[in-house]
Amino acid sequence: MSPFDYEVDVAVVGGGACGLVTALRAARSPGLTVAVFEKSTREGCNAQISSGSLAAGGTRFQRAAGIDDSPARHARDILAVSGDTEAAPLVHAVCEAAPRYVEWLADELGHPLELGLDMARSGQSVPRLHTDVGRGGGALLVRTLRRAVETAANIAFLDATPGTGLLSEDGRVTGVLVRENGRTRRVGARAVVLAADGFAANTEMLAEHCPDACGAFYGGVGTSTGDAISWGVALGAGTRNMSAYLGHGMIVPGHGTRLNPVLPFLGALLVGSDGRRFADERAQGYSRLGRIIAARPDGRAVLIWDDRMHDTAMNSELMRQSQEAGAFRRHPDLAALATALALPAEALAETLRMFRAVSSDGDHGPLSFPLYAARVTHGILATQGGLTVDTTGHVLHASGRRIPNLYAGGGSAAGISGPSTEGYMSGNGLLAALGLGWIIGNHLAVTLPHSART
Known part of the structure; x- marks a missing residue:
C-alpha cells in the first residue's frame, strides 16, 4: 500500500x-x-x-x-x-x-x-x-x-x-x-x-x-x-x-504607499523635520535609505521634487497608487510647503537655496516652485x-x-x-x-x- x-x-x-x-x-x-x-x-x-x-x-x-x-x-x-x-x-x-x-x-x-x-x-x-x-x-x-x-x-x-x-x-x-x-x-x-x-x-x-x-x-x-x-x-x-531584509525609505506614513525610487535620481531633495538636508539622495539604494531614515530621531523625512521630475516619476504604478491615496501634494510657494509639512520656513528656505537638483542627465540647478512633497518613513517589504x-x-x-x-x-x-x-x-x-x-x-x-x- x-x-x-x-x-x-x-x-x-x-x-x-x-x-x-x-x-x-x-x-x-x-x-x-x-x-x-x-x-x-x-x-x-x-x-x-x-x-x-x-x-x-x-x-x-x-x-x-x-x-x-x-x-x-x-x-x-x-x-x-x-x-x-x-x-x-x-x-x-x-x-x-x-x-x-x-x-x-x-x-x-x-x-x-x-x-x-x-x-x-x-x-x-x-x-x-x-x-x-x-x-x-x-x-x-x-x-x-x-x-x-x-x-x-x-x-x-x-x-x-x-x-x-x-x-x-x-x-x-x-x-x-x-x-x-x-x-x-x-x-x-x-x-x-x-x-x-x-x-x-x-x-x-x-x-x-x-x-x-x-x-x-x-x-x-x-x-x-x-x-x-x-x-x-x-x-x-x-x-x-x-x-x-529588503527595506524601503520612501514609504508614505498614514497611507502605506511608496514613492517611485527614481525620484532621488531625477534630482529630488530629502530633508529632515528640521528642514535640513541630511543625506546624499542619489548615493543610497532605497533599502539603505530606509536604514538612514530609521536612524533619524523621529524616523521621518520629507521628499521634495518639482514639475521637471514629476511626469517621469508618475510613470510607475507605485506613484499612481500614492497619488490616488493623496500621499503627496503640490505646493505653490515656500510658505505653503513649510506650513503643510510643519517644516521651519527659514531653515527650509536656506536648504532650497543651497540645493542643486542633479540627475543622471546633469545639473539642473535649484528646484523651482510649485513643488511636490511627501512625508516618508522606513519599512520592511521582505526578508x-x-x-x-x-x-x-x-x-x-x-x-x-x-x-x-x-x-x-x-x-x-x-x-x-x-x-x-x-x-x-x-x-x-x-x-x-x-x-x-x-x-x-x-x-x-x-x-x-x-x-x-x-
Whole structure:
C-alpha cells in the first residue's frame, strides 16, 4: 500500500514568481507531472506587490538601445554592493539566467516588456531594469505566469492548499504534506521545490533574526510566515543572511504607499523635520535609505521634487497608487510647503537655496516652485535570508552536502544581497526568484526523465 495519498514528479510549494517559473520550465518535459501548492492567491505573494522590474544584463532590449551590458557585469555590480563574495557562484548563475528568462517572458509568454531607460538605481552601472510597457507592476507579471500555467496540460495549480511540512526517509525528501480541502494529504514527489515567501510576517522569526525591523511599517503580504525555511532547518539545512531584509525609505506614513525610487535620481531633495538636508539622495539604494531614515530621531523625512521630475516619476504604478491615496501634494510657494509639512520656513528656505537638483542627465540647478512633497518613513517589504542552496537550487545541509530531492528558491532560499539590508540593489528580489525558478525548472526537466522513481 502506498504511503502517499497521491504522487507527482515535482511538488512546488508556493505559487509566486519563483514557483510558477519553476513549474513552467519543468513542465517542458511532457512526461513530468507538476503540482503547485499555493497558500492563498487572494492574499497574494510579494512578487505581486513589487514593481515587477526585472534586472538583467545582456538582453536584446539593451542591445537595441545601444547599451553594452552582460551577465558578468551585472554580477560584478551586485557583488560590489553586497560584499558577499561567498555568494558569487550563485550571483553569477542567476545573472546568466536573467537575460534568457526576460526574453522568454517577452517572446514566448507575451509579457509586454521594455527597457526602463528612466529607471536609474543606485549601484547599477548601466540601465538594466526591464518593466512592463504600461508600468502595471508585479501583479501583471504574476498574471502572465499564471495564464501560462493554466494552459500547461501537465501542471496542476492548487489554490488554498498550503504546504504544512516535508516527508522524508533516511535524510532523503520523499514528498510534502499539504492541507487540501480541510484535510492533510501526503503527496509523494521525486523533487520538492520550496518557493514560498520569506518570514517578514512572522513576528517571532523577525524578532529573532531582524530585530531592527520590528515595529517598522510592513509592506509585504501576510502569507510570508517562513514555514518552508523552518521545514528545511528541521532536516538539517543550512541558512544564510538571515539578518538581511529588503527595506524601503520612501514609504508614505498614514497611507502605506511608496514613492517611485527614481525620484532621488531625477534630482529630488530629502530633508529632515528640521528642514535640513541630511543625506546624499542619489548615493543610497532605497533599502539603505530606509536604514538612514530609521536612524533619524523621529524616523521621518520629507521628499521634495518639482514639475521637471514629476511626469517621469508618475510613470510607475507605485506613484499612481500614492497619488490616488493623496500621499503627496503640490505646493505653490515656500510658505505653503513649510506650513503643510510643519517644516521651519527659514531653515527650509536656506536648504532650497543651497540645493542643486542633479540627475543622471546633469545639473539642473535649484528646484523651482510649485513643488511636490511627501512625508516618508522606513519599512520592511521582505526578508532576504533563507535556506542555503547551490547553483542548481539544491538545498544544502549545514555540513555542505545536498539534501536529496529538495530545492529552494524565492523567499525560501537565501537571497543574493548579502548579510545586510544595505546590500540590496533594486531588482535583486525578483532576480533571485525568477533566476532560481528558471535554473531549478530547467534542471528538473532534464534530469528527472532520466532518473528512476525511488
